[in-house]
Amino acid sequence: MNLDDGRIIGVEALVRWQHPRLGLIAPDEFLSVAEETGLITQVDEWVQARAFQDVSDWHRSGLEGIRLSVNISAQQLEQDGFVERFFSAFERSGMLPDLFKIEITENAIMKDIEVIVPRLRELRRRGLRIAIDDFGTGYSSLSYLQQFPVSTLKIDRSFVGDIRADQTDASIINAIVAMARGLKLDLIAEGVETRTQLNYLKLQGCKEVQGFIFSRPVPAGELKSLLRQNPFMSLLQAEAAAISAG
Ligand code: MN
16 A cells, blocks of 8 residues: 555455365464475465466456565475576566565575575566565574665564554664665555554655555455555545644
8 A cells, every 4th residue: 555645556465265164264374384394385376376367357457557466485486497487477467577576584585595595686687576574573684685686675563563652662663764765675564553553654754554454355356346446545635634633
């Protein structure tokens, strides 16, 4: 969501498991198992293929310019032939590279930096954008950050959660915002749930946010009408009016 006008500018593809008996299973419950058992790559590829399909469907039905982010694991990146396979799936989708972003955590990069960084660099060279997910929680150092072929930082939700009305000093957020500006990286705040957080981030100059204050993750089928209606534009206008009224 763009904080200037409240427009939905992109979506992140997230996986949920609708189990026939157990109901909806949260990703924290099965993604770690998928990682341990080596199934994560198949899960990743399935989610990505589905996301490419949905987005090209939206573009065909006139919803232009919607950006897509997909999450990627260290295991998927380490696969033989990953770059070619991934890039050709991307090309088949017909998306513009500018509208597409890969999200990877710092820890995933650090797991196998020698293999992963050159592969990310190759994708970046081919025009894809790369975001560091859950930024600030990993073990990478600032000197690494400069070497990563990254275009975006996603501020981890735990720091956003620290912004509370009774505590005006969210120094980690301020530091990340300043750093992103210095390194000329885009910034997205994750996990925005309250108006206090929203207004604070806006004041700091953060341009993009995502979180429950706007919407819980929704099924792809419901997203289309959300994208058409852009219901958060009025929410943001009301918020701006409330602030200027003091
Ligand atoms: Mn993500």
